[in-house]
Amino acid sequence: MAMTITQRCLGCYACEQVCPNQAIEILAGIFTIIAELCQECIDDFSVPQCSAICPAEEAILDRHGYAVNPLGSLTGVPAEIRSRWMV
Amino acid sequence: MSLSHSGLRGERSLDHHPCFSEEAVHHYARMHLAVAPACNIQCHYCHRKYDCANESRPGVVSGLVTPEEALVRVSMAKARLPNLTVIGIAGPGDALANPARTFETCRRILAEFPDLMLCLSTNGLALPEHVDTIATLGIHHVTVTINAIDPEVGRHIYPWIYWKNRRIRSSEAAKILIDRQQEGIARLVTKKIWVKINSVLIPGVNDDHLPKVHTAIAGHGVFTHNIMPLISVPEHGTYYGLMGQREPTAHELTRVRSRCGLVKMMTHCRQCRSDAIGLLNDEILENDAGMSSCRSEQVNSSGGRVIPLIPVTGHVPPGISRPDRMVPRRIAIASHDGVHVNAHFGQASILTIFECFPDGGIRQSAQWPVPRYCFGDADCGTEQAPLETIVTMLSGCEAILCERIGYGPWQRLEAAGIQPINTYAGWRILQAIADHIGKHGTSTPMGGLNHGILEPRLAVASGR
Numbered sequence: 393m394a395m396t397i398t399q400r401c402l403g404c405y406a407c408e409q410v411c412p413n414q415a416i417e418i419l420a421g422i423f424t425i426i427a428e429l430c431q432e433c434i435d436d437f438s439v440p441q442c443s444a445i446c447p448a449e450e451a452i453l454d455r456h457g458y459a460v461n462p463l464g465s466l467t468g469v470p471a472e473i474r475s476r477w478m479v
Numbered sequence: 480m481s482l483s484h485s486g487l488r489g490e491r492s493l494d495h496h497p498c499f500s501e502e503a504v505h506h507y508a509r510m511h512l513a514v515a516p517a518c519n520i521q522c523h524y525c526h527r528k529y530d531c532a533n534e535s536r537p538g539v540v541s542g543l544v545t546p547e548e549a550l551v552r553v554s555m556a557k558a559r560l561p562n563l564t565v566i567g568i569a570g571p572g573d574a575l576a577n578p579a580r581t582f583e584t585c586r587r588i589l590a591e592f593p594d595l596m597l598c599l600s601t602n603g604l605a606l607p608e609h610v611d612t613i614a615t616l617g618i619h620h621v622t623v624t625i626n627a628i629d630p631e632v633g634r635h636i637y638p639w640i641y642w643k644n645r646r647i648r649s650s651e652a653a654k655i656l657i658d659r660q661q662e663g664i665a666r667l668v669t670k671k672i673w674v675k676i677n678s679v680l681i682p683g684v685n686d687d688h689l690p691k692v693h694t695a696i697a698g699h700g701v702f703t704h705n706i707m708p709l710i711s712v713p714e715h716g717t718y719y720g721l722m723g724q725r726e727p728t729a730h731e732l733t734r735v736r737s738r739c740g741l742v743k744m745m746t747h748c749r750q751c752r753s754d755a756i757g758l759l760n761d762e763i764l765e766n767d768a769g770m771s772s773c774r775s776e777q778v779n780s781s782g783g784r785v786i787p788l789i790p791v792t793g794h795v796p797p798g799i800s801r802p803d804r805m806v807p808r809r810i811a812i813a814s815h816d817g818v819h820v821n822a823h824f825g826q827a828s829i830l831t832i833f834e835c836f837p838d839g840g841i842r843q844s845a846q847w848p849v850p851r852y853c854f855g856d857a858d859c860g861t862e863q864a865p866l867e868t869i870v871t872m873l874s875g876c877e878a879i880l881c882e883r884i885g886y887g888p889w890q891r892l893e894a895a896g897i898q899p900i901n902t903y904a905g906w907r908i909l910q911a912i913a914d915h916i917g918k919h920g921t922s923t924p925m926g927g928l929n930h931g932i933l934e935p936r937l938a939v940a941s942g943r
Contacts, residue, residue, distance in 0.1 A: 396935030402528050403543070404572055406517035409579075410644070421918055424936045437644045445641040447518060447527045453935050466521060468638050469721050 393455055394430035395440050397423050400451035407442035407452075416442065509565035509598070510556050512549040514584045518572035519604050520640040520656060522626075523724075524679055524709060526716035527572070543571065543902070546584040553588055553595070565620075566592075569600035575609050585616050596620065600677075604640060604656050606663025614670040621667055622675040622705075623660055628695045630654040632688045636681065638718070665699045674701040675745065680735055681709045681719070682727045690738040697741035705745035708732050714886040807834035809844070810915065811873050811897070812908050813881035820903045820911050824884035830869065831908070832876060835916050841909065870895050878919075880911050 394415075397407075401423050408416040408423070415429035425442070432455065433440045443452040443460035449467065450459040463471035518527065544552065557563050566588055568574045574581045585597050598620040599613065606623065613621060627633035633653030640652040647655065667674050676696045678689055685692075693704055708727045711719040718724075727735075736744055812820055813827035822828065834844045866888055873879060876897050882904040884892075889899045903911035 396937070398933040398935060400933065401936075404516040404518070404527060405577070406519075406572070406641075409517055409577070410641075422936065427937075439645065441644060444644065444646045445517075445519070447521060450933055453933065457933075457935065459933060466639065467526075467718050468523070469718050473721050 393432060394427035395425050395432055395442055395455070395460075396427075396453045396457075397425055397442075398451055398453060398459075400448045402448050402451070404447065406445045406447065410441040410445050412436045412441065507564040508560045508562050509567055510553065510560075510563060511567045511569055512552065512584060513544055513569075513571050514546055514549050514580045515568055515570055515574045515577035516543050516572050516580075517576045518570075518602075519576040519642070520573070520602050520652075521638050522602075523636055523638065523718040524681070524711065524720075526720075528716065546580055546587055549584045550587045550591060553592060557592065557595075563595070565596045565598050567598040567600065567620075569622075573602050573605070574599040575601045575605040578605070578609060578612075582612060582616065585618060589616065598622070600624070601663075602656070603660035603663045604642065605659075607659055607666060610663065610666040610670060610672075613667070614672060618672065620673045620675070622677055623664055623667075624677040624679070625657075625660050625664075625692055625696060626679050626681070626685055627653065627688060628657055628661070628692050629688060630657060632685050633657055635684050636679075661695065661699070664696065664701060668700040674699075676701050676704045678704065678706045679709050680706055680727045680732055682725055682731060684724075686727065686731060686735055689735050693739035693741060701742055703743045703745045704739060706732065706736050706739065712886075714890070716886075807836045807842070807844075808916070809834055809876040810912055811876040811879040812911070813879060814908065818908060820880045820906050820908055821882050824879065824881040824888055824899065827881065830872065832873070833908075833912055835912060841912055866891060870897070873897050878915065880908075880915065 403418075403421060403423055405418075408418065412433060413429045413431055415426045417424050417426050437444075440452075440454075440460070443454075446452050446461060447466060449461050449463050449465060452460045454460055463474060467474075553566060568581050568584060581599065588595060588597065597616065597618040599618055600622040601624075603623045603625065606621075626636050630650040630653040633656065634650045637653050637656060639646050639648045640656055641647075642652070642655055664674050664676070676692075678685075678692055680686055680689060689706060696704060708729075709719065709724070711717065711724050711726050713720045736746070810833050812831045812833065813822040813824050814820060814829050814831060815822045815827065817829055817831065832844050834842045836842070870891060873892070874895070874897075878898040878900050879892060880900050880903045883901055884899045892899050900915065903914070906914070
């Protein structure tokens, strides 16, 4: 039971600031979630805080491996337009 | 020009701030410190990864420095620029969405350089609860970006905010943001802090609305209003850029500005980056002051071409994967003099590749004079043939360290697996490489344009 971070992460530290369990680990500029510490915020908040503040689409996965914020969900740019420009 | 320090925090504070005084532009320099990476809102004219043209901020990837590094940079810049009067914190995210880093930086600067003025830029969402700290620290200038006072306008500019532990969208988000902005600037004015309002003019979205914004902020007693034209190109990856939102014409900008006049209108804004240094009209990013104590570098009379193997400081933490031990990591440098990371990627006269060995040795493996292919923003990245030649030359490199780089080349290089990095602008080459090696144990630390399968990163054991 834990959230995970993908290669879409921008390294902005937002999740680190809001995680109630200090589960975000940053080594050599790479952000990961320590599975043993992550409780998916179940006891603390209605939604996992990392996924609530993360600005990068597809950067946070839930325990099943699905992107909590899929392409288009944060920027409003449809996935087909985003991929056309590759940004 | 030298300064008498005693008067800086008094009445002269406005005269010495180039972003608040048109006259100061010609005499005083400012330095922006990119210590605040996180943001608590999303704006449609911003893509967090790339350098933002509208707001004063670089991308997260290119810009970040720690409060400790920030102090070093200030002392370097101060030695180089005696007319440096202002230190600003504007990003790469939002100054007040990173209160610990922002205020820690402010405290360090105040302790070390009490004569410098501090300045913050914010979207205003977290402003009200920080006004007392801002006043206590003696931060004299705050810029708040306000693009709307009506949630129905704001919801077309801000897709979401992070507020009270939730992501909130649409008009509800815009209303909270607007209310917090208005409350925040009213409290700043009460504390006698100079307030500048930035507004981005977005045709068809807030052009008719900005005079109402102007009236509202004038009612709060702000010092100046800066209406800036939207910058919107697809290459920036922003919502507006990708969705075809057009930029205003010069005539439209003038017309909206002419409908505002209740407070002083700022028209000399250069829409600079949040890691800019120097006079507003005379950008200096070639900043090597204080970096001349590099331990092991030997420079010969022909311009620093001979570089011996030296130990690399820093280490890769255990558990981080790294390339095969026998294979050196290759890092390219864009330079004008062969000593400093001081060239715009597209304007570099020398591209050098360094090989960094697992035992800590660094060796220069290749160096080429390159044809300059970029002659300014209009051309940057459009001459594809020279760019492709350079990409081929750099194949096998994990990163290119340069002073600045355009969006097109950035994306092309990233697609080729070469990470552009402009954090080291002005550094000595060997120090930059050592720092990069120490920070990044893997070849593509920031991800990239990998559109394949999303793989969770697994945390490595670190004794926790």
